[in-house]
Amino acid sequence: MEKLLPEERLEGNGLFARITVFPGREIDYHEHHGETETYHIIAGEGVYSDNGAERAIHAGDTFFCDDGGRHGIRNTGADDLVFIALIIRK
DSSP: OEESSOGGGGTTSEEEEEEEEOTTOEEEEEEOSSEEEEEEEEEOEEEEEETTEEEEEETTOEEEEOTTOEEEEEEOSSSOEEEEEEEEEO
16 A cells, blocks of 8 residues: 555545556455545456445446445455555544
8 A cells, every 4th residue: 555645634534545456456345434435446457345335446447335334355366456545534
C-alpha cells in the first residue's frame, strides 16, 4: 500500500492510497462501519465481491461500498491488480 496523502492531510477522516494485490492474493471480504470506500481499478483484473455478488473487474472500473456494506477483491489474473482506495469516515 502506498499512501497518496498523509493521514494528517485527511484530518483522521479516511485513507487515500494506491493498493497492489499480487496474483493469487486478495483483500478479504470485510464490512465498513461509519465509513465508505471507493475502489478505482488502474491495472490488472480480478473479481470484486459486493455484498455477496461477484463480478469480473478490469482497469477503468470503479466500485463504491456504502456504510454498512461488505466487499472484497481478489486478483485472478497473471499480473498485479492495482487500484486506488478512498475511505471517507462519517
